[in-house]
Amino acid sequence: MKIVVLNGSPKGDISVTMQYINYIQKKFNQHELKIINISQRINQIERDKETFHSIISDIKSSDGVMWAFPLYVFTIHSNYQRFIELIFERNVEDAFKEKYTSILATSIHFYDHTAINYMNSICDDLNMNYFDYFSLHMYDLEKEDIRKNLLKFVQNYFDAIENKVITIKNYNPVKYSPISYIPKIEHNKIDVLNKKIIIVADSLENINLKNMINKFRSLFSKSIELVNLQDIDMKGSCLGCLKCGYNYECVYSGKDDYINFYNRKLKTANIIIFAGTIKYRHLSSTWKRFLDRGFFNTHTPSLSNKQVGFIISGALNQIPNLRQILEAYTQWQRSNLVGFITDEYDTSIEIDKQLHAFACKLIKLSIVNYSKPSTFLGVAGMKIFRDEIWGSIRFPFVADHKAYKALNVYDFAQKKYKSRIINSILILLCKFPSIRKEIYSNRMKDSIIEPLKKILENETV
Ligand SMILES: Cc1cc2nc3c(=O)[nH]c(=O)nc-3n(C[C@H](O)[C@H](O)[C@H](O)COP(=O)(O)O)c2cc1C
Structure with a gap:
C-alpha cells in the first residue's frame, strides 16, 4: 500500500x-x-x-x-x-x-x-x-x-x-448563515479612565467582523487602538528552533517587528480584544502564526492580569473545541477571560446589546483588577508544564525554570510538609479499628470543613 x-x-x-x-x-x-x-x-x-x-x-x-x-x-x-x-x-x-x-x-x-x-x-x-x-x-x-x-x-x-471497514463520523458539518450585522443602537459613551485597550484583528474584509469592531470601538469615550495582523511585520512563522529557551530571544529578534509589537503593545495593555473570523473550524492561519510566534515567551505566562475578550465572526457555538482552546489560552496566560461575542444572534440589536454589556464588563473588571480562578484547563495544564520544566525539558527551557521559581509554579505536593505529617499520623491512627470507625463514621464531614471554618471565624464583617 x-x-x-x-x-x-x-x-x-x-x-x-x-x-x-x-x-x-x-x-x-x-x-x-x-x-x-x-x-x-x-x-x-x-x-x-x-x-x-x-x-x-x-x-x-x-x-x-x-x-x-x-x-x-x-x-x-x-x-x-x-x-x-x-x-x-x-x-x-x-x-x-x-x-x-x-x-x-x-x-x-x-x-x-x-x-x-x-x-x-x-x-x-x-x-x-x-x-x-x-x-x-x-x-x-x-x-x-x-x-x-x-x-x-x-x-x-x-x-x-x-x-474497507466502516468508520465513525464524530463531527457534523458546521452550518452557518449569519445575519448582516449593522449597528442600530446608540449608546452613551463608556469612560475608559486610564485603561489601555487594544484590539488585534486578523482581517477586516469580513463586514460583520468589521462592523462589530467598529461598534465596539465607538462605545468608548476615547479612541481605541486597532491593530490589523496583516500590518505587523512578521518575517515568518515559528521554526520550532527553541532558540528562545535560554533567555526568550527569538531567531527573528531584530529581524521583524513581532516581538517589539508583543512587548510594547500587548504586554502593556490592560484590556486585550482578539478579533477574528472562523475559517474551517479555527481562527485563521494568520492568527495561528501570531499565536505560534508568541512562543518566544516559551512556557512563561506573558499576559498576566489582563482582561481578555474575543470578538468573533463565525459559528463558535458549533465549535466548542475552538472555544476551549481560546479559554485555555487565556488561563495559561493568567489573564481573565471576560467573554466571547459572536455574530450568531438573530438581530443586530442583540449584537449591539451584547457588545455594550461586554465593553462595560471589561472596564469594570479591569478597574477592580478581577481575576477568576482557573478551571481544570488552567490548573491541569500548568501541572504538565511544571513537571516538564522542572524535569526533562529544564534544558533547553532555562528561562522558564527561572520564571517558574519566581512565580511559585513549583508547588509540588511532596513539598507540603504539614499535610504530609498530618496524613502520616492519621493513616497510622486509622490502623486501630475503633479510631478508624470514629473518624470515617463521625468526624469526616466536620474535619473537611475545619480549615475553612477557621477562616470564616477570623474574618471581620
Ligand atoms: C513553538 C512550540 C509550541 C509547542 N506547543 C505545544 C503544545 O501546545 N502542547 C504540547 O504538548 N507540546 C507543544 N510543543 C512541543 C512539541 O509538540 C513536541 O516537542 C513535538 O514532539 C515536536 O515535534 P517535531 O520535532 O516533530 O516538531 C511545542 C513546541 C514548540 C517548539
Whole structure:
C-alpha cells in the first residue's frame, strides 16, 4: 500500500514526529510511507501551483493519508493550518474523500486532545474515513510498551484500509448563515479612565467582523487602538528552533517587528480584544502564526492580569473545541477571560446589546483588577508544564525554570510538609479499628470543613 504522510513539523525530516514515522516504515517495509514535508515547505506549496497539485495527486493515488504532526500552541503549526485552508480554498476536497486516514501526534500532552479534535473534525469535513488517532509524548519511542501499541495501531489502520471497514463520523458539518450585522443602537459613551485597550484583528474584509469592531470601538469615550495582523511585520512563522529557551530571544529578534509589537503593545495593555473570523473550524492561519510566534515567551505566562475578550465572526457555538482552546489560552496566560461575542444572534440589536454589556464588563473588571480562578484547563495544564520544566525539558527551557521559581509554579505536593505529617499520623491512627470507625463514621464531614471554618471565624464583617 501507499500511505501519504503529511508532515506537520516545521523542522521537516529532522523532527521528533518523523522518527515515529521512520520507526513505522522500518517495521512495515512491505508498505510505502511517502512523507511530504508540509509545514516546512508551505511557502513553496502555496506559491507554486505545480508543487501543490503534485501533493494532491499523491493523495489521490494513495491508499491512505496519515496526518503526522507535532502540537504547536494548543493545535497544529500555523503552516499546516495554512495547508488545510488551501485544500478548501482551492476546492481540492475531493482528493481526500473516502480516503482512510489516521492521526499521529507528538507533544508533551498539553492540549493534545484539542489538536486531535480539530484534525478529526477537518477529516470529517473532508469526508474522509477517519480511523483513529495515536497521541505520543515526544519521548515515548523509548518505551517498549508504547512502541508495541503503536505497531498495533498502525496494523489496525492498515487492516481497516484493506477490509474497507466502516468508520465513525464524530463531527457534523458546521452550518452557518449569519445575519448582516449593522449597528442600530446608540449608546452613551463608556469612560475608559486610564485603561489601555487594544484590539488585534486578523482581517477586516469580513463586514460583520468589521462592523462589530467598529461598534465596539465607538462605545468608548476615547479612541481605541486597532491593530490589523496583516500590518505587523512578521518575517515568518515559528521554526520550532527553541532558540528562545535560554533567555526568550527569538531567531527573528531584530529581524521583524513581532516581538517589539508583543512587548510594547500587548504586554502593556490592560484590556486585550482578539478579533477574528472562523475559517474551517479555527481562527485563521494568520492568527495561528501570531499565536505560534508568541512562543518566544516559551512556557512563561506573558499576559498576566489582563482582561481578555474575543470578538468573533463565525459559528463558535458549533465549535466548542475552538472555544476551549481560546479559554485555555487565556488561563495559561493568567489573564481573565471576560467573554466571547459572536455574530450568531438573530438581530443586530442583540449584537449591539451584547457588545455594550461586554465593553462595560471589561472596564469594570479591569478597574477592580478581577481575576477568576482557573478551571481544570488552567490548573491541569500548568501541572504538565511544571513537571516538564522542572524535569526533562529544564534544558533547553532555562528561562522558564527561572520564571517558574519566581512565580511559585513549583508547588509540588511532596513539598507540603504539614499535610504530609498530618496524613502520616492519621493513616497510622486509622490502623486501630475503633479510631478508624470514629473518624470515617463521625468526624469526616466536620474535619473537611475545619480549615475553612477557621477562616470564616477570623474574618471581620
Ligand atoms: C513553538 C512550540 C509550541 C509547542 N506547543 C505545544 C503544545 O501546545 N502542547 C504540547 O504538548 N507540546 C507543544 N510543543 C512541543 C512539541 O509538540 C513536541 O516537542 C513535538 O514532539 C515536536 O515535534 P517535531 O520535532 O516533530 O516538531 C511545542 C513546541 C514548540 C517548539
